[in-house]
Amino acid sequence: MARPLQCVGLLRIAVQPAIVIVGSGERKVATLTPPVSISQENEKNPWLAAAARFDEAAARLGLDDGMRKVLGTPAREVIVHIPVQLDDGRLEVFTGYRVQHSIARGPAKGGIRFAPDVTLDEVRALASWMTWKCAVVNIPFGGGKGGVICDPNILSETELEKLTRRYTAEIIDFIGPERDVPAPDVNTNEKVMAWIMDTYSMHTRHTVTAIVTGKPMSLGGSRGRPEATGRGCMIVTQQALSKFGLTPESTKVVIQGFGNVGGMAAKLMSAAGFKIVAIVEYDGAVYNPHGLDIPALQRHRAETGSITGFSEAEDMDKAEAMFLPCDVLLPAATENVIHSGNAHRLRCRILCEGANGPTTPLADQILAEKGVFVIPDILANAGGVTVSYFEWVQDRQGFFWNEALVNERLQEIMVESFDAVVQYAETHATNNRIAAYMLALDRVAYAIKLRGIYA
Numbered sequence: 001m002a003r004p005l006q007c008v009g010l011l012r013i014a015v016q017p018a019i020v021i022v023g024s025g026e027r028k029v030a031t032l033t034p035p036v037s038i039s040q041e042n043e044k045n046p047w048l049a050a051a052a053r054f055d056e057a058a059a060r061l062g063l064d065d066g067m068r069k070v071l072g073t074p075a076r077e078v079i080v081h082i083p084v085q086l087d088d089g090r091l092e093v094f095t096g097y098r099v100q101h102s103i104a105r106g107p108a109k110g111g112i113r114f115a116p117d118v119t120l121d122e123v124r125a126l127a128s129w130m131t132w133k134c135a136v137v138n139i140p141f142g143g144g145k146g147g148v149i150c151d152p153n154i155l156s157e158t159e160l161e162k163l164t165r166r167y168t169a170e171i172i173d174f175i176g177p178e179r180d181v182p183a184p185d186v187n188t189n190e191k192v193m194a195w196i197m198d199t200y201s202m203h204t205r206h207t208v209t210a211i212v213t214g215k216p217m218s219l220g221g222s223r224g225r226p227e228a229t230g231r232g233c234m235i236v237t238q239q240a241l242s243k244f245g246l247t248p249e250s251t252k253v254v255i256q257g258f259g260n261v262g263g264m265a266a267k268l269m270s271a272a273g274f275k276i277v278a279i280v281e282y283d284g285a286v287y288n289p290h291g292l293d294i295p296a297l298q299r300h301r302a303e304t305g306s307i308t309g310f311s312e313a314e315d316m317d318k319a320e321a322m323f324l325p326c327d328v329l330l331p332a333a334t335e336n337v338i339h340s341g342n343a344h345r346l347r348c349r350i351l352c353e354g355a356n357g358p359t360t361p362l363a364d365q366i367l368a369e370k371g372v373f374v375i376p377d378i379l380a381n382a383g384g385v386t387v388s389y390f391e392w393v394q395d396r397q398g399f400f401w402n403e404a405l406v407n408e409r410l411q412e413i414m415v416e417s418f419d420a421v422v423q424y425a426e427t428h429a430t431n432n433r434i435a436a437y438m439l440a441l442d443r444v445a446y447a448i449k450l451r452g453i454y455a
Contacts, residue, residue, distance in 0.1 A: 043360040044336040046125035052361045054128070057437035060428060067445055070453075074124055075108075075142075076100040080170035082148065084162045094150050096167045100180055101127035101143040104447045107178055108144030109134060109385060111185025111214075112167075112192070114160075118147035122335075129356055130385070132440035133378040137417045139389045142444075144180050146171070152187045164192050168199040175200070177210035177396065183388050184214040194219055210395035213388035222391035224406035225384075230264030230332075231407065232383015233354045234272060235414040236375050237328055240350050243422070244373075248273035252326045254348070256280040257333030258307060261354045261381065263298065265330060270294040274328075278321045282333075284308035285321035323347055331358035338363045346372065353377035368431055376433040378440065379421055386413050 038052050051072065058068050078098040085091055097120055100108040110130040123145045131143030148167055152160060174180060184193055193212045197219060200211045209220030217223070224231075241251060253269060253276050255262045262279070270276050275291035286292065286307050293312055300310045308315050322329065322337070325347040331337050332354030338346065343363035351367065352375045353359065359367070359374070367374055387410055394400045425435035 038361045040340055040362065043339060043362045045121060046335055046357050047121040049357060049361050050125040050128045053433065053437050054441070057434050057441050060430065060434065061438055061441055061445075063441065063445060067448070070448060071102070071441060071444060072128075074099050074101045074127060075103060076174065077120070077124070078171055078174055079120070080167065082163060082166045082170060084159060084166060086159055087156050094148055094163060094167075096146065096148040096170065097123045098146040098171045098174060098180070099123045099127040099144060100174070101145075102131040102444060103142040103179075104444055104451065105135065105142055106140035107142065107176075108180035109141035109183070109388065110144035110146065111183045112146040112148070112188050112196075113186035114148050114150050114152045114163075114188055114192075115186050116149060116151045118149045123147050126356060129378055131444065132437055133382045133385055134389075135440035135443040136378050136421065136436050137382045137386050137413050138443065139386060139413075141181070141385070141389065144182070145185075146182060147185075160192070161195055164195045165199045168196045169203070172200060172203055175211065177208060177392070181210070181388075181392055182212050183385075190214055190216045190221065210392050213391040215391070220391070220395045222387055222394055222406060223401065223403040224410070225387045225391055226260070227264050227268065228387035228406075228410060229261045229354065229381050229384035230266075230268055231410060232386065232414050233261070233265045233330060233332070233352055233380050234268050234274075235383070235411055236380050236418045237269070237274075237330070237350065237352050238272075239415060239418045240328075240352070240373060240375060244349070246327065249275070251275060251328060252277045253328040253330060254278040254280070254322060254324050254326045255354075256322055256329070256331045256337060257355065258301070259333070261384075262330065262332030265332060265354060266292075266294045267298070277326060278316070278324055279307055280318050280321040281307050282318075285316050285318040286310050286313040287316045287321065287324070288313040328352055331355050334358070336360055338367075340366065343367055344370070346370070348372060351375065353380045356381065364431070364433060374432050375418075376421075376436045379417055379432075379436050382417065383410055383414060386410055 038048060042048055054072055080096045082094045082096055083091055110127055127143045127145035130145060134141040193215045196212050197215060201207045215221040251274050253274050255266050258279050258281050266276050276294055277289055278285060278287045283306055297307060297310055301307050323345045328350045329348035330352045334355060335357040338359040340362035343366035350373045356377050390406055421432055421436045424439045425432050
């Protein structure tokens with residue numbers, strides 16, 4: 001079995017050589033696809049990070065070079081340029097992407113983000129993570145992702161709607177309930193999904209609710225969807241606590257990010273008895289060693305626009321709050337917040353990754369040496385895509401479930417998936433992240449082998 005080669009500041013993933021018979025009968029070693037190298041200079045490149053984890057999992061599974069290429073290459077990448085007339089009459093052209101990484105196990109599935117720093121590498125990485133995420137929780141989707149380079153904070157609602165509808169029209173031949181099902185992501189929400197659903201429906205001349213998930217309830221959204229990602233994080237954290245013989249009441253939690261994922265995880269975990277001692281946001285952090293009153297903090301932010309200045313907690317440096325002593329650290333904001341420059345400072349026992357890609361490959365090595373139990377993103381935040389799958393199923397059936405049923409089925413899938421990943425890690429003597437990748441790659445590769453290659 002191949003092993004990762006380690007050296008200072010550089011992570012290289014070893015691969016198994018292939019033996020080739022040449023004309024004279026001489027046996028020579030042929031090198032497989034070159035391994036991905038991660039250095040401190042490029043460790044925050046999301047596509048390289050995803051590729052490095054993929055390479056290690058593929059090597060441990062012993063996948064041949066052909067299957068590696070199929071699994072490691074996006075099936076389709078669409079780049080569109082979107083003209084939009086702004087409110088002042090000017091024309092602006094925005095660039096958008098949609099990447100479909102895999103459709104081997106079902107339609108592509110993944111969010112659409114609006115942000116000024118969207119890159120094709122980022123969208124590729126997120127699409128591949130969606131493939132593995134759906135496979136880890138064993139739902140019948142592949143991975144997709146989309147994005148538009150823009151700053152939604154300086155666009156009016158009318159301009160955002162025009163941008164969304166034109167973007168949808170440009171990619172309309174590549175999406176659909178059986179092809180690719182978008183969802184909300186960074187700076188997009190249920191209103192944006194409603195615009196996409198309406199645009200697609202107008203083009204097809206009939207209402208198609210299953211084209212997107214994360215929609216308003218009145219347009220075919222699912223009960224339990226707003227809470228799903230945060231609830232999933234709580235469920236897998238509870239499973240990890242059981243593994244270590246801990247209880248929620250004795251567990252101190254630090255959450256980085258107080259948006260949909262972090263805010264909902266904080267609300268649900270606090271209600272379940274967890275002691276949320278710190279919340280970290282982009283504009284500051286608040287700390288109370290006895291536990292924060294999360295509903296009161298949410299009201300404070302709604303009134304003031306910030307978590308800082310909360311009377312029942314002390315403000316602290318946001319750059320230091322993640323390194324408070326705690327039982328659980330839950331990063332729920334952006335990529336690459338835990339890296340080789342700060343991973344050694346973490347003082348948590350369990351790291352539950354609510355965000356996509358919050359930990360770099362070099363940081364993984366440090367966390368392993370520290371003995372931190374990592375619940376990887378492709379498992380920890382899969383509650384969102386799981387309930388999106390429920391929404392898609394309900395839309396296609398035209399029959400909707402109550403919230404208790406949604407939460408019950410989410411609990412069942414998250415617990416089964418956590419147990420499968422931990423068992424895979426123990427069986428193959430690896431960490432949880434590589435185990436999750438191995439499990440996912442195994443399932444996708446098996447589906448491809450069963451289907452065969454059409455040519």
